[in-house]
Amino acid sequence: MTGDLLTWPDLVKRPRPAADATIAYGPDQMQKVDLWLPAGKGPHPVVLMVHGGCWQTSVADRSLMDWIAADLRGEGYAVWNIDYRGVDRAGGGYPGTFADAAKASDQIAVHARKYHLDTRRIVAVGHSAGGHLALWLAARPRLPKDSPLRTRRPLKIAHVVSLGGLPDLEATAASPDNGCGIEVVAKLVGAGRDDPYRDTSVPRLLPLKVPQDLVNGREDRIIPYRMATDYFAAATASGDRVQLHTIPATGHVELVAPESAAWAETKRLIAAAFAAP
Template sequence: MTECADASSNPRMRTPSLATLALLCLVGCDAPNPELSQTPPHARNETIPLLQWPDLLSRERPTTPHTIRTGPSETDIVDLWLPDGAGPHPVVIMVHGGCWQKSIADRRLMDFAADDLRQKGLAVWNIEYRGVDEAGGGYPGTFEDVSRAADALRDHASQFNLKLDRIGAIGHSAGGHLALWLAARPKLPKSSTLWRSNPLHIDFVVNSGGLADLDASAPVTQAACLNSIMEALTGTPSGARQDVLSDTSPVELLPFAAHQVSVNGEQDQIAPPILGESYTDKAIATGSDARFVLVPNTGHVELVAPGSEAFELQAAILLEALAD
């Protein structure tokens, strides 16, 4: 079900401005080394070339002076991108992709996006986590890491004058899965080792080219991105936990309270748009407040590349959702 993202049905969201609605309607209301590989030639739009990772990574990389430790491990780290001014600042949790594998990407892939959102007035809590290819990563370590990093936001909000009354999140690719999972944590069964008594409440999630439904994504995205690491990511079945997706895949935790917008590039080969559309349909069917936006002439990289139509669309959605 493809339609314009509309906040009117969620009392915690502002009604989008005419400019934002116009932008939403304009964009489509209706792999070997998978994340960093080039888009296959047959999938490219011949009139508007798709961005490739070197196009983004060759830009001058911004930096932030605010790096925060959230635990003893090397990956227990968050970069805070703070807007100018005294605040209070609306805040968005950012979760990077990379097929859940640190050999492919870490949080620095999102530096460009984080700095751009900072300049637009949003504080960005850009979190790190162990990949499945690192000691202790996968199940449950990767999920414990993102939980700890998200919950640590409360510990530092006062110091940096961050607003916690309405919290957003944006996750790209594998990070889309993890961002939605963070929002779904209140639905975790107490029997899960991932259950926590007081998880941070997340009000709004942009699932940016995300692999949110693990079962549906595995046969569709490139095998090295998910299928070949699925067992490491979700753990193995046991007598007490026969369904390994029950506490690791957001679709299994539906419905949950966060408003969700899945944004997909029409020509994305890592996260084909059918994944965002089908996840949204499942979310709506359970009563969740969810929307799907398809962006034409767009692949995987544009979603996190400031200046692209896809990125500016997502920035506008976040700004509207977190506005005073």
Template structure:
């Protein structure tokens, strides 16, 4: 870290004029069961990015509008962005299984709207930030859930690639990390207690689903004060060859979803590469 490094704050991002999506879509009756769709100019079909916001799985901390700036940046580069929201642990029905059911339903709803909006679903790339990075990876791996799981789905939307930025992928490690920026109780709020006798981590924590069978790029800021860097290296070691860790120096947590930063430049390059024709 350079001596003069000062991390961005959320006010540095949210103080900029906020762009607005081209369409808003409900996938359920709850006010938080919503998707914002960002569409490039032209008729399509558009390569489609599925975006999941962070905020410690807590709606009161963040919702999908926190990623409006990067969603618009991708839209300007020719990508459609399916930017999903979900009930956090602080909302009725949030936690387990509701938060996960929402994320799954929002992803699967993409199929029904693709023809109307010219969305190309042959290769969907998911991107998530922080808690949203965990959820994006979980979406890619949920096809490995056992059939007795309440979260099991016979035909989940296929995710071809994930770019996870500052992801809190390993819920068990996060729960045991008091130095993370989400506090000490949030994972317990997310997965609930063990009174049912079910090992909920087996349904929800990404390492329990490994190998997920999907290539994923992990983008982390070396000076991230919300997600300790050891969570990045430990998960990357567990994921093995299907994950690649990209460490961005002089970068904190906010920089990961702020247009124009080195971290976001890395993420955009990885997204574009994920859509490139396979050899």
């Protein structure tokens, strides 16, 4: 460990749990979903999980979420842990990365009967760049009508929990101190398009009309804390129900470590989201 904060090696060196099924939704090796199924006949409440990694396949894939996915499985949730092509992969960037996340999520409805999934209330949980994508997935009904990313019947998401997310892509592109750098954003949004943020950056799509919880480490050295507070202010001003949960003595890795205080808080929020009327 470095100081009192977890590092990525601290997380990934531990024994890795295994998913119950892997489902392909396209021909690319990244176009896959891991399904974690709890014991029992179901129907199982579903957590849609979205990994981070700066929107780059070479940085991270869905396996980074294995430990928290297994933890949620043990708590009785089905976890739909999606992967997608990053901007550094053929077909990634705009619109591919977004289209992959959307198609992977929509597959929940396709496979719900086979795996006894309860699709009435789906909670999305995303970490880092995945926090952006989880919020964006909830915002799909708000996409401009002429956007190529708009689809007729997007998966309905009831609640989003963003863990150290980067929802505002314009702010991210203007912040050299963000841990992903600024060049990656241009590849993600399709630089050179007319107003490339209008169907990609979450603040442009507010209000989402979906409850949101933001969980952020106060000592996060990868994602500047102001990205949480600024988005919280914008989302709240739009009329959305948003809460910001600041976890002390917590960095970026702790947000997806099952033994952490941040993850305990996230599980509390997930349970509350499923229990909401």
